[in-house]
Amino acid sequence: MNYTAQKIIPYLVVVFIYLAVAIDFWRGAKSADSRQQLKLHSTMVALGLVIHGWLLYQVIFANGFNLGFFNMLSAIAWLTVLIYWVADLKHQLTSLQAFVLPPAAIFALLPASNAANHMMPSSESPLFLAHIGIALLAYSLFTFATLHALLMTIAERTLHNKATLIKLPSFPPLMVMEGLLFKIIGLGFILLTITLISGMLFSEQIFNKPLQFNHKTIFSIASWFIYGGLLYGRFKYGWRGAKAIRWTLAGFVLLLLAYVGSKFILQVLLGR
8 A cells, every 4th residue: 555545544534434424314313222323423523523633733733834725624624523513512413414524524635635735924923823723713613603504594494394405304493503503603703803803913923914905804804794793683683593594694605705715716726
């Protein structure tokens, strides 16, 4: 077995674990021993997280600080699965496996290609590492919130016997799901606020250049206003249901344009 084949095996193990849990959930969530089955799922996801996290550490920190596009997507996927796994321990969000684990399996495999490497400057600066870490956690929380909002949409349509492309075996009560959605968005909003403030105040120390009001900054601020407006609407007017879901999705689209879109164009298409 050559070195390339040996290198990709751990990534395939992670892919297998994530997909196996998701598929097994769809096949057996209604069986009599489903509680024991779901405990096994939780254990398998934890194992996948450990292997996935170890692989990320290797590719990101092996030779400096490599936050290429594929590494960033894999890191966000890992954090999103971790958030799901922790939330599932308390809220029993097993239905989210259908949304979280399949894309996480795909993103977990991307760093194995060694494509789109991007060595970051100031990797030894605690301020820089804190900024990046908080930003990635914020994006992961909003990714989780978006997937959770999609789950809420399907659950609501199922309860009202409306047509839907996806039939879920089970899902938590809508009130529980809605409460968790706003908790996640609230925490993500705090972290996004810290990310924007640190980026603006310490741009030169973090990125070795002054603050630039480019499309990335504009879309980031716009998403901050959308999430802030959603939280205000929830507090002041009791927003919920479809309106909350629409605002959640709109904010996430802007974050995608701001960060994922810019990194994809610069690092993958333009090779910078």
